[in-house]
Amino acid sequence: MRIISHTCSNTEIVCTLGRVDWLVGVDDHSDYPPEVVERLPRIGPDLDVDVEKILALEPDLVITSLTVPGHERCLERMEKAGLPLLVTRPHRLADVAEDIRRIGEAINADSAAAEWAGRFEQALNRQPPPGSPVPILVEWWPKPVIVPGRDSWVNEMLALAGAVNPWADQPAESLEVSTEMVRDAAPQAIVMSWCGVDEAKYRPHIVRRREGWEAVPAIAHDRIFAISEAWLGRPGPRLLDGIELLRRVVQGVGAG
Incomplete structure (x- = not known):
């Protein structure tokens, strides 16, 4: 599978789930893990991706996001180009865990995704320190x-x-x-x-x-x-x- 990641967080999720070798492009701001992103083609800044560059890389999946104002314009242009998209827009930690599961399912990394989603669930179940916040x-x-x-x-x-x-x-x-x-x-x-x-x-x-x-x-x-x-x-x-x-x-x- 040929994956393009738009936004730092999605790049990190794909790499954490063990699909580094499937990445064929990332946005200009993705900087982690450095040994991975330094060798990958760039598709432009996260608020102004180059759709033609994305199309040229012939992705099977573009993982994009609506976490920052302005991302919706990128999404609209990618949808218009007919690109295969997976869109994330988390607001809570449980949403992040669910996005990890969704991405894992899409890139055949279900087991790793379940493990990481479980870590978020464990964190949410921890009691905060005593005393007034x-x-x-x-x-x-x-x-x-x-x-x-x-x-x-x-x-x-x-x-x-x-x-x-x-x-x-x-x-x-x-x-x-x-x-x-x-x-x-x-x-x-x-x-x-x-x-x-x-x-x-x-x-x-x-x-x-x-x-x-x-x-x-x-x-x-x-x-x-x-x-x-x-x-x-x-x-x-x-x-x-x-x-x-x-x-x-x-x-x-x-x-x-």
């Missing part, structure tokens, strides 16, 4: 400040780590928050997880110097953490590691 601001983008809303798997990740997203009740996948909203929420920590930016380029001083944020507990106590969006923003196997990284943030707040 710690309000934590997870920051997808620094200017304007974009955070997860109600329809994000990050809410469950935070809960399993002993934390809470102050905007978990907002009916959106993500939303822009104002200075007033952040002051009212009073997050005890801020996690930079800037989408599409290498973690080495995250800049805590950009968060610290925001006007009006001085009294926010996370800023006042200098609790600004960096966790690559690879661990929080990509709905694939590494979200399980992301939960553990968030646990460390919660522990850091408690130690402070």
Whole structure:
């Protein structure tokens, strides 16, 4: 089977399920595992894929996604071209597990998919740490400040780590928050997880110097953490590691 993966998360799922040799192309932003993606043809950025390049690679299956605003335009163009598509759009960790199962079934990797889906189910069954949940601001983008809303798997990740997203009740996948909203929420920590930016380029001083944020507990106590969006923003196997990284943030707040 000839598989093309559109989006980092789908690339990681295919590789985790043992179908590396079936991949014939990936989007420009897929970067993991590096030893795999470095040798593969690229189909363009995830928000502007080159349909002609995809057609030229003669895929039997294109695994695509609707996890980011703008993906729907790519999907429309691929549908118009008559490409064989499998579309993911998870909002919860259980959805991620189900997508892994669906992809596994489509690429003849049912056993591996069942194992990984089971790991997500085990994680969801774990009890969160005792005590009141710690309000934590997870920051997808620094200017304007974009955070997860109600329809994000990050809410469950935070809960399993002993934390809470102050905007978990907002009916959106993500939303822009104002200075007033952040002051009212009073997050005890801020996690930079800037989408599409290498973690080495995250800049805590950009968060610290925001006007009006001085009294926010996370800023006042200098609790600004960096966790690559690879661990929080990509709905694939590494979200399980992301939960553990968030646990460390919660522990850091408690130690402070």
